Amino acid sequence: ETGVTQSPTHLIKTRGQQVTLRCSSQSGHNTVSWYQQALGQGPQFIFQYYREEENGRGNFPPRFSGLQFPNYSSELNVNALELDDSALYLCASHPPGGRTDTQYFGPGTRLTVL
Amino acid sequence: AQRVTQPEKLLSVFKGAPVELKCNYSYSGSPELFWYVQYSRQRLQLLLRHISRESIKGFTADLNKGETSFHLKKPFAQEEDSAMYYCALDSGGYNKLIFGAGTRLAVHP
Numbered sequence: 001e002t003g004v005t006q007s008p009t010h011l012i013k014t015r016g017q018q019v020t021l022r023c024s025s026q027s028g029h030n031t032v033s034w035y036q037q038a039l040g041q042g043p044q045f046i047f048q049y050y051r052e053e054e055n056g057r058g059n060f061p062p063r064f065s066g067l068q069f070p071n072y073s074s075e076l077n078v079n080a081l082e083l084d085d086s087a088l089y090l091c092a093s094h095p096p097g098g099r100t101d102t103q104y105f106g107p108g109t110r111l112t113v114l
Numbered sequence: 115a116q117r118v119t120q121p122e123k124l125l126s127v128f129k130g131a132p133v134e135l136k137c138n139y140s141y142s143g144s145p146e147l148f149w150y151v152q153y154s155r156q157r158l159q160l161l162l163r164h165i166s167r168e169s170i171k172g173f174t175a176d177l178n179k180g181e182t183s184f185h186l187k188k189p190f191a192q193e194e195d196s197a198m199y200y201c202a203l204d205s206g207g208y209n210k211l212i213f214g215a216g217t218r219l220a221v222h223p
Contacts, residue, residue: 031209040215041216042200042202042214042215043200043211043213044213045210045211045212048210056208090158094209103211104159105157
C-alpha cells in the first residue's frame with residue numbers, strides 16, 4: 001500500500017460550480033503533483049506543490065488552483081466548472097530529493113460535471 | 115513541443131507470444147523516460163525507467179535517441195501482464211510527467 005489517499009472518490013457537480021479535491025501524501029513526502037486524466041487519455045500534469053509553494057504548472061487555466069498545507073497534504077480547487085473538466089484527478093507524492101521513480105499515485109477522484 | 119506518442123490503443127496477443135508496446139517522444143533535451151502500468155482496479159505504478167536499465171517482470175525498454183523511441187518489450191507474455199501501459203517523459207527532472215495516451219495490453223490464454 002502506497003499510502004497516498006484522495007477524497008472524495010466520486011463527485012458530481014454542475015457547470016459553473018466550484019469543487020475542491022483533497023490529497024494526503026505518503027508519510028515523509030513533501031512534494032505533491034496533480035494530474036487530470038480524461039477518458040481514454042493519459043494523465044496530464046496540472047501543477048506541483050513543494051513546501052507549500054507552487055513549483056511548476058502545466059497548460060491549465062488559472063481557475064485551476066491548489067494549496068499545500070504544512071503536513072504536506074494538498075487541495076486542488078477548480079472554479080467555474082466546465083463540462084470538459086469531467087475527468088479522473090490524480091495526485092502523486094514524492095519524497096525530498098525528487099527522484100522520479102519514487103513518485104506514488106493515489107487512486108484518484110472521479111469528477112463528473114453535468 | 116514535448117510530446118509522448120503511443121500509436122496503439124490496444125494490443126492483443128496470446129500467452130507466450132512476444133510483446134512490444136511502442137512509444138515515441140519529442141523532447142529537445144536529454145530525456146528521462148518511464149513506463150507506468152495500471153492493472154485492473156489498481157492505481158498507476160511505475161514499471162521501469164530507462165536510467166535504471168533493469169528488467170521488471172520480464173519487461174525491458176531501451177532508449178533509442180536516434181529514433182526517439184522507448185519501446186517496451188517482453189519475450190513471452192503472461193495473462194497477468196494484461197493492463198494499461200503508459201509511456202511518460204519527465205519534462206524537467208522534477209517529476210512533472212508528460213504521459214502518452216496509453217496502450218491496453220490484452221493477453222489471451
